[in-house]
Amino acid sequence: MATEKTDVVIVGMGAVGGILAAELGKVGLKVIGLERGPRLTTADFTPHDELRYFQRQDLRPSTRRQPVTWRPNANAPATPLPVLNYGNQAGGGTVHYGAVSWRFHEDDFRVRSQTMERYGARAIPDDSSVVDWPLTYADVEPYYDRAEYELGVSGKAGNIQGRQIEGGNPFEAPRRREYPLPPLAADQSGVLFDAGARKLGYHPFSTPRAILSRPYQGRPACTYCGFCQAFGCHIGAKSSILVTKLPEADATGNFKLVSGAMCSRVNSDASGRVTGVAYYGPDGSDNTIEAELVVLAPFIYDNTRLLLLSRTAKFPNGLANSSGQVGRHVMAHISPRVFATFDDRFVNIYMGPSAQKHSLDDFNADNFDHSGLPFIRGAQISVTPADLEAGPIGAAMSMTPPPGVPRWGAAYRDFLAKYFARHAALVAQTENLPYADQTIDLDPDVRDQWGLPAPRLTYDWRRPNEVARIEFLHGTLLELARAMGATSAWPAPLGPGAPGAHHEGGTRMGSDPATSVVNRYGQSWDIPNLFIVGSSTFPTMSGFNPTLTIQALAYMTADAIVNRYRKNPGPLV
Amino acid sequence: MSTHDATRRTFLVRAAASAGAVAGAGLAPDAEARTAGQQEAAHAPAATQARATDSRHGAFFNHDQAAAVAALTERLMPGAPGTPGARDAGVLNYIDLALAGAYADLQDFYRRGLAQLDAYCRTTYKEPFARLDAPRQDRVIAALEDGSAAGFAWPTAQEFFTTIRTHTIEGMFADPIYGGNRDFAGWRLVGFPGAQAVFTSSDLQNRQAFTRAPIVGLQLQARNRS
Numbered sequence: 001m002a003t004e005k006t007d008v009v010i011v012g013m014g015a016v017g018g019i020l021a022a023e024l025g026k027v028g029l030k031v032i033g034l035e036r037g038p039r040l041t042t043a044d045f046t047p048h049d050e051l052r053y054f055q056r057q058d059l060r061p062s063t064r065r066q067p068v069t070w071r072p073n074a075n076a077p078a079t080p081l082p083v084l085n086y087g088n089q090a091g092g093g094t095v096h097y098g099a100v101s102w103r104f105h106e107d108d109f110r111v112r113s114q115t116m117e118r119y120g121a122r123a124i125p126d127d128s129s130v131v132d133w134p135l136t137y138a139d140v141e142p143y144y145d146r147a148e149y150e151l152g153v154s155g156k157a158g159n160i161q162g163r164q165i166e167g168g169n170p171f172e173a174p175r176r177r178e179y180p181l182p183p184l185a186a187d188q189s190g191v192l193f194d195a196g197a198r199k200l201g202y203h204p205f206s207t208p209r210a211i212l213s214r215p216y217q218g219r220p221a222c223t224y225c226g227f228c229q230a231f232g233c234h235i236g237a238k239s240s241i242l243v244t245k246l247p248e249a250d251a252t253g254n255f256k257l258v259s260g261a262m263c264s265r266v267n268s269d270a271s272g273r274v275t276g277v278a279y280y281g282p283d284g285s286d287n288t289i290e291a292e293l294v295v296l297a298p299f300i301y302d303n304t305r306l307l308l309l310s311r312t313a314k315f316p317n318g319l320a321n322s323s324g325q326v327g328r329h330v331m332a333h334i335s336p337r338v339f340a341t342f343d344d345r346f347v348n349i350y351m352g353p354s355a356q357k358h359s360l361d362d363f364n365a366d367n368f369d370h371s372g373l374p375f376i377r378g379a380q381i382s383v384t385p386a387d388l389e390a391g392p393i394g395a396a397m398s399m400t401p402p403p404g405v406p407r408w409g410a411a412y413r414d415f416l417a418k419y420f421a422r423h424a425a426l427v428a429q430t431e432n433l434p435y436a437d438q439t440i441d442l443d444p445d446v447r448d449q450w451g452l453p454a455p456r457l458t459y460d461w462r463r464p465n466e467v468a469r470i471e472f473l474h475g476t477l478l479e480l481a482r483a484m485g486a487t488s489a490w491p492a493p494l495g496p497g498a499p500g501a502h503h504e505g506g507t508r509m510g511s512d513p514a515t516s517v518v519n520r521y522g523q524s525w526d527i528p529n530l531f532i533v534g535s536s537t538f539p540t541m542s543g544f545n546p547t548l549t550i551q552a553l554a555y556m557t558a559d560a561i562v563n564r565y566r567k568n569p570g571p572l573v
Numbered sequence: 574m575s576t577h578d579a580t581r582r583t584f585l586v587r588a589a590a591s592a593g594a595v596a597g598a599g600l601a602p603d604a605e606a607r608t609a610g611q612q613e614a615a616h617a618p619a620a621t622q623a624r625a626t627d628s629r630h631g632a633f634f635n636h637d638q639a640a641a642v643a644a645l646t647e648r649l650m651p652g653a654p655g656t657p658g659a660r661d662a663g664v665l666n667y668i669d670l671a672l673a674g675a676y677a678d679l680q681d682f683y684r685r686g687l688a689q690l691d692a693y694c695r696t697t698y699k700e701p702f703a704r705l706d707a708p709r710q711d712r713v714i715a716a717l718e719d720g721s722a723a724g725f726a727w728p729t730a731q732e733f734f735t736t737i738r739t740h741t742i743e744g745m746f747a748d749p750i751y752g753g754n755r756d757f758a759g760w761r762l763v764g765f766p767g768a769q770a771v772f773t774s775s776d777l778q779n780r781q782a783f784t785r786a787p788i789v790g791l792q793l794q795a796r797n798r799s
Contacts, residue, residue: 187777346782351777417764
């Protein structure tokens, strides 16, 4: 049992935690960062090993020791999710992610207004909880710019201060300047995708990724080895928090990272302020940190879980939950997918960064007219290996054979032998709407290795708006595959209603304390010295991967703490 | 953590090697036994290398279990002349080692699954799975896959099928340090070059098969550390 005092304690050393540790440490605040996993180094990621990192998920939480349960509705039994797609080490998910780094569109921050203005209020499904964000794209733009340049993102601008730029995404929101690094080199799947998409009149481009196309800030350029999504980068060319912000935080001299530290509770006093946290050490010890400021920055499940576990007589429904909104409006991307095979050529899609290699944005957000369509909002579409990771285990596990080919036996062997190096997949990443009854709470039956109740998801994406969108997208993906010259193309079967990747929600931000958990800075409406930063605060999710937006919001929060809160520690809004 | 990893891999290799020595069954992952001549071996036809190691097992499976798993995985991923299958790749050895290590919590799953398979085959065909002819073996597997095989409680027939299919894929395509994918049989089957350090811009745009030899990543490292 140890007690330490500090200015700031940050729970979770991932996409958010590393940025805040560096920014707050730089201005002289003493920061302790808690990380439940280990702190690895770049040298730990050699050699690449598909079984260990992809199949056995070595960089991700153990589904047995750290279970997360799921049920499709409140009447169904909850069972542990078979895969947990977030990080379990310092640097968090940015260590093993595909590094796809999007800025959201302008209308992604005002989904309710945009939909009502263009299609009328009746277009919004009655049971959804679609809202506008309490901030605009213009508010976040300086922080997107900062994140791209501080971390190192490769891409091509499509819109610089309103001027359309050839080769970039024509639907992107205006940016102040070009990306810090040019786009990553295209592989064959990218070339095929670009040609097919253009033939159909769409606007393909190289996906922006936090992977170095050239040396940057002392780190080397990507070698296109292909072991990317699910793997740590063996040369540090992926701009993970592990190799960017944690060294910067170390250099401040004001930062201490405690690994193997599982936060179990946020402590608070009778005055209604948080006083620090309790955590279990790797040796099972029970420890306390007293802090002036508590920042919650784990994956979204643990924000809700910690707030609920930290209930007191003063906060009987959990911390920061006077609105009753904690744990609600959970969202996740669903990814309808089409496999394409090419008899007349090899594609060798295992080469190069594996996730979302080239993209088109024509069907995302409100970039196309939904009039007459039975759904609102869209999806980002990209070309990728069968499972975002490109080794043969991933391909075999993910690529369901086409109709007529069995899943085993000589015909299956021949299918894999012929098409592993001749396949590509087309994936749509959907912007599922928020619904208040899609929730995270505490599982009454399942506990994790520390004896804490497991987070329990109640979630089913199969809503009419979402199902109709996926039917539409399957047609689009098949059309793209044919335009790319695929000999055959077929859709992957859709899974059950379980959430897919990139979870959002649970502590949504808003402009009204009665209907949201935090304000635009991630500051709790109820407890001004408690900040919650990450995709759990997203009111809506966009069809884009969340990480760059999470990181931009982290810079925005850091800015607000450094320049305003420090001088006047109280509500920022 | 790198120290920990090195220790873990060294342990893995040594444990496998010493188990092999005790059992006298050559249990060490192939990598340990390989020599500088491995590049040529990697390109030799799989069929010429398969026989000697057909019955590798002993870390977990008993003889009858091993025979059933060898036969079952070979039907899931069958070899043919010039085309390596599960037996050539050492899938049995992979699963056997995994159940004695990383997948130890699946020991009872396999034990019960194989006992149920045996009972089903004896009830239906009066013979254990390994002694059925290929068409009958395929009928049994189809009955596992669609869940129609009678007499399965836990694991269910479909759970058993799905798990052993997954482990067959792992044994075909995982790095050879884990005891399968012998001589890169699985990688050669599908045309995967392993963990290459670099792909050049001309590699990225080459429409032909990529034929550079697989990198012997884990094996070399394990040997250097042990």
